[in-house]
Amino acid sequence: QVQLVESGGGLVQAGGSLRLSCAASGRTFSSYAMGWFRQAPGKEREFVAAISWSGGSTLFADSVKGRFTISRDNAKNTVYLQMNRLKPEDTAVYYCAADLALRRVTAGTNEYWGQGTQVTVSS
Numbered sequence: 760q761v762q763l764v765e766s767g768g769g770l771v772q773a774g775g776s777l778r779l780s781c782a783a784s785g786r787t788f789s790s791y792a793m794g795w796f797r798q799a800p801g802k803e804r805e806f807v808a809a810i811s812w813s814g815g816s817t818l819f820a821d822s823v824k825g826r827f828t829i830s831r832d833n834a835k836n837t838v839y840l841q842m843n844r845l846k847p848e849d850t851a852v853y854y855c856a857a858d859l860a861l862r863r864v865t866a867g868t869n870e871y872w873g874q875g876t877q878v879t880v881s882s
């Protein structure tokens with residue numbers, strides 16, 4: 760099994776940057792595609808970014824394309840979300856997710872989910 764723990768959230772000003780980390784446990788971590796989702800108060804959870812098991816393929820939501828970068832370090836069992844030029848509308852709880860294929864991650868019905876980390880962007 761895979762357990763996911765997010766960290767790195769916090770309060771930043773608009774235009775600033777933040778890097779989220781998702782630490783995974785489990786011997787089969789490198790076999791999973793990984794992704795990030797977010798949920799703002801009163802809104803549905805939305806897809807943010809995803810990365811294949813090898814790191815060779817990535818996908819981004821249009822709302823974050825060009826500003827966010829997803830990467831992974833399988834040796835450290837960690838996935839990262841680098842967020843640049845943050846906007847107040849990026850404020851949300853960010854969740855890490857994992858499944859066996861990239862398209863399964865983006866579909867939102869992931870096999871594993873983290874607990875979430877709060878990101879707040881002030882105007």
